Amino acid sequence: MDTRFYEILRHFDISLDPAAYGNGHINDTYIVYSQPNYILQRINKNVFKNPPAVMENIKGVTEFLRKKIAAEGGDPDRETLTLIPTVDGESYYHHTDGEYYRVYKFIEGATSYDLVENPMQLYHAAKAFGKFQNMLADYPADTLHETIVDFHNTRARYDQFRTALKNNASGRADNCREEIDFVLAREKDAGVIVDALADGSIPLRVTHNDTKLNNVLLDDRTGEGVCVIDLDTVMPGSLLYDYGDALRFGGSSGAEDERDLSKIWFDTEKFTAFTRGFLEALPSITDKERALLPFSIKLMTLECGARFLADYINGDVYFKTHSEDHNLVRARTQFKLVKEIEDKMDELNGIVAEIAGK
Numbered sequence: 001m002d003t004r005f006y007e008i009l010r011h012f013d014i015s016l017d018p019a020a021y022g023n024g025h026i027n028d029t030y031i032v033y034s035q036p037n038y039i040l041q042r043i044n045k046n047v048f049k050n051p052p053a054v055m056e057n058i059k060g061v062t063e064f065l066r067k068k069i070a071a072e073g074g075d076p077d078r079e080t081l082t083l084i085p086t087v088d089g090e091s092y093y094h095h096t097d098g099e100y101y102r103v104y105k106f107i108e109g110a111t112s113y114d115l116v117e118n119p120m121q122l123y124h125a126a127k128a129f130g131k132f133q134n135m136l137a138d139y140p141a142d143t144l145h146e147t148i149v150d151f152h153n154t155r156a157r158y159d160q161f162r163t164a165l166k167n168n169a170s171g172r173a174d175n176c177r178e179e180i181d182f183v184l185a186r187e188k189d190a191g192v193i194v195d196a197l198a199d200g201s202i203p204l205r206v207t208h209n210d211t212k213l214n215n216v217l218l219d220d221r222t223g224e225g226v227c228v229i230d231l232d233t234v235m236p237g238s239l240l241y242d243y244g245d246a247l248r249f250g251g252s253s254g255a256e257d258e259r260d261l262s263k264i265w266f267d268t269e270k271f272t273a274f275t276r277g278f279l280e281a282l283p284s285i286t287d288k289e290r291a292l293l294p295f296s297i298k299l300m301t302l303e304c305g306a307r308f309l310a311d312y313i314n315g316d317v318y319f320k321t322h323s324e325d326h327n328l329v330r331a332r333t334q335f336k337l338v339k340e341i342e343d344k345m346d347e348l349n350g351i352v353a354e355i356a357g358k
Helices: 004-010 051-071 119-135 154-167 173-184 192-198 239-250 268-280 287-291 293-314 326-343 345-356
Strands: 028-032 038-043 100-105 205-207 216-219 225-228 235-237
Touching: 004 038, 038 051, 051 100, 051 119, 119 216, 119 225, 119 239, 119 268, 154 173, 154 192, 154 293, 173 293, 173 326, 192 293, 205 239, 239 268, 239 293, 268 345, 287 293, 287 345, 293 326, 293 345, 326 345
Parallel strands: none
Antiparallel strands: 028 038, 038 100, 205 235, 216 225
């Protein structure tokens, strides 16, 4: 183990060595076995250009959640992340090597899952995300830093797509004309959520922005959602981003890079389980937000597919790839899901209405 870690942990008043932990793709994560156990993370400066702003967001949101959880008779040390301050009272330590480190209290008796094993996992994860949104409904979202600018601004993503198409840096645009046309034909959808936020017809909220199943800890005994984790991308936005992106991933029948598109479809059983859990835990949702739920899945899936396709055209400069056409394969799976969602839109809207009792 790197001897620097002993020095780093001393700044958190911890004098034990850490061990590598988990399989996250962004930050380096370690566990410190003690009583209690701790999680040490190095914040990835290549992804998060302003780590102090990230930590200010996390500190503000978790302190707010702790008060809400305690007021409701819950366990703040288990139901939200607990930042361990440095000996100087800071939420992070800036090492002389230029890197930023933080420590959380480890949450015992709960596990995150990379793959959906059954619809009940989605139901419990959705309840956790819905509760997260509901408890933060009165948090002043406009005070949060936008740590990744225009992350889910689909109109801005379309501008980036058109720039990629114009430059055609890889010379690959002729290989994917059908996929390009698919994206351009749906450009009218790009402004629906950003315009609704701008005109106030849907509220600005605290959004998680990475609502995959593995960012919820599920109780090892009951299977219920315990805590929403990985708060680096907490920013101001719309709950539709979180809901839509969760089902972009969780509602698919197959892997994001499945080559056989006959294996890719949008699973209404998973959709129903997630939507039921989300709405049960989110009484603060507005009528317009609820009406846009199925559309948001289509939009987040379209946005993701457009980003994959733009990166393919740019020459694979953003997403990690394992083959020359990896990003194109990813884009095609997203577009297959978009078409599935479009074809099932009336059915999905009906399911939402039934769950909501409308």
